[in-house]
Amino acid sequence: MSTVAVVERVPFAPPDIGAPEIAEVVATLESGWLSTGPRVRRFEEAFAEYIGAAHAVALNSCTAGLHLSLLACGAGPGNEVITTPLTFCSTANAIVHCGATPVFADVDARTGNLDPSAAEAAITPRTRALLPVHYAGRPVDVTGFRALAERYGLALIEDAAHCIEGVSGGRKIGTTADFTSFSFYATKNVTTGEGGMVTTASADAAERIRIASSHGLSRQAWSRYLQPGPVHYELVMPGFKYNMSDLQAAIGLHQLASIRERYERRLEICGMYDAALGDLPVRRFDPVPAGDVHGLHLYTIQIDAAGSLTRDEVSRRMAGAGVATSIHFPALHLHRYYAERFGFTRGRYPQAERISDTVLSLPLSSALSDDQITRVIDVTRGAFGA
Numbered sequence: 001m002s003t004v005a006v007v008e009r010v011p012f013a014p015p016d017i018g019a020p021e022i023a024e025v026v027a028t029l030e031s032g033w034l035s036t037g038p039r040v041r042r043f044e045e046a047f048a049e050y051i052g053a054a055h056a057v058a059l060n061s062c063t064a065g066l067h068l069s070l071l072a073c074g075a076g077p078g079n080e081v082i083t084t085p086l087t088f089c090s091t092a093n094a095i096v097h098c099g100a101t102p103v104f105a106d107v108d109a110r111t112g113n114l115d116p117s118a119a120e121a122a123i124t125p126r127t128r129a130l131l132p133v134h135y136a137g138r139p140v141d142v143t144g145f146r147a148l149a150e151r152y153g154l155a156l157i158e159d160a161a162h163c164i165e166g167v168s169g170g171r172k173i174g175t176t177a178d179f180t181s182f183s184f185y186a187t188k189n190v191t192t193g194e195g196g197m198v199t200t201a202s203a204d205a206a207e208r209i210r211i212a213s214s215h216g217l218s219r220q221a222w223s224r225y226l227q228p229g230p231v232h233y234e235l236v237m238p239g240f241k242y243n244m245s246d247l248q249a250a251i252g253l254h255q256l257a258s259i260r261e262r263y264e265r266r267l268e269i270c271g272m273y274d275a276a277l278g279d280l281p282v283r284r285f286d287p288v289p290a291g292d293v294h295g296l297h298l299y300t301i302q303i304d305a306a307g308s309l310t311r312d313e314v315s316r317r318m319a320g321a322g323v324a325t326s327i328h329f330p331a332l333h334l335h336r337y338y339a340e341r342f343g344f345t346r347g348r349y350p351q352a353e354r355i356s357d358t359v360l361s362l363p364l365s366s367a368l369s370d371d372q373i374t375r376v377i378d379v380t381r382g383a384f385g386a
């Protein structure tokens with residue numbers, strides 16, 4: 001009788017949750033305060049300190065952070081916001097939610113990031129803001145974007161969903177834009193299950209985002225609770241329900257405290273991939289300039305030089321062998337909504353389209369073991385017949 005070895009599937013980006021996160025969630029449940037409260041305040045302070053930002057406002061997602069940052073910049077009907085087509089849909093959806101028009105500009109083939117010269121060419125008298133994304137964790141040229149924003153009088157908002165750890169031109173991501181929005185979604189470098197954070201240098205803007213995230217009430221529940229006696233608060237705008245809960249912050253506090261160890265592990269995994277897959281016929285993005293720090297959110301290869309072997313075939317073969325992969329990202333302008341509403345067709349943003357057609361992300365998470373990474377390597381090589 002033959003035995004069939006049961007091989008466990010290697011997941012794409014399993015969360016790395018430790019005992020301290022679990023204990024803090026339990027303590028929060030026992031504390032009697034579940035919504036936005038003392039743990040959210042502590043998480044905001046710890047995050048602002050980690051980034052070196054003057055202010056940090058915790059929200060229920062990065063998408064919410066982009067939406068409120070755009071509103072704070074006055075993005076709305078009649079104006080335009082320039083962004084990349086090589087991103088998750090929510091980057092551009094947030095622009096649409098403000099009533100503004102998303103304007104895409106092509107990416108730099110060497111980095112996958114919005115190309116500052118393409119962004120400059122897309123500026124019109126209606127442009128209100130620039131919204132670059134630190135793709136895969138690779139910081140954009142923040143000095144270049146800052147200069148563009150100043151020259152044309154535009155706001156600069158950065159989508160740093162992939163890039164909590166990033167440094168560009170000697171400056172920490174989160175300190176270089178008017179607003180920077182981070183994600184704590186389940187697969188991200190720091191997770192709270194769902195969650196986000198906006199950093200800004202402006203106390204006034206931080207307060208407006210905080211109010212907008214809590215229905216538009218001038219005081220949040222926690223400060224109403226702290227103040228004994230009758231408390232007067234006012235509705236100052238029709239706001240949103242975008243606040244983070246203390247249960248989420250409980251996880252975030254300990255994820256942030258161990259961010260370095262998880263980064264080091266991802267760095268190690270990327271080194272294993274580089275060493276073991278370096279001879280495959282794939283295209284890779286350029287290394288970051290000396291001194292810059294890549295957030296290492298995604299490990300990507302581009303399959304466009306392997307004869308008739310396509311990215312989709314490699315992905316299928318790997319899935320068949322129990323290894324999950326992903327695509328970051330199917331070019332946004334070719335998604336049905338954007339294509340139909342704005343009339344985009346293939347050929348409009350050739351670099352983003354080429355990357356979108358050929359890029360494959362391999363599993364990357366500090367929760368993956370050496371054995372799992374070895375499996376990914378064997379299965380990837382096998383898919384190429386190497």
Ligand SMILES: *Cc1c(COP(=O)(O)O)cnc(C)c1O
Pocket residue numbers: 060061062063064087088090091133159161162182183184185195196
């Ligand atoms: C994950 C992601 C977002 C959205 O983050 P949420 O916290 O889920 O709203 C935005 N932009 C990019 C590039 C992302 O990868």
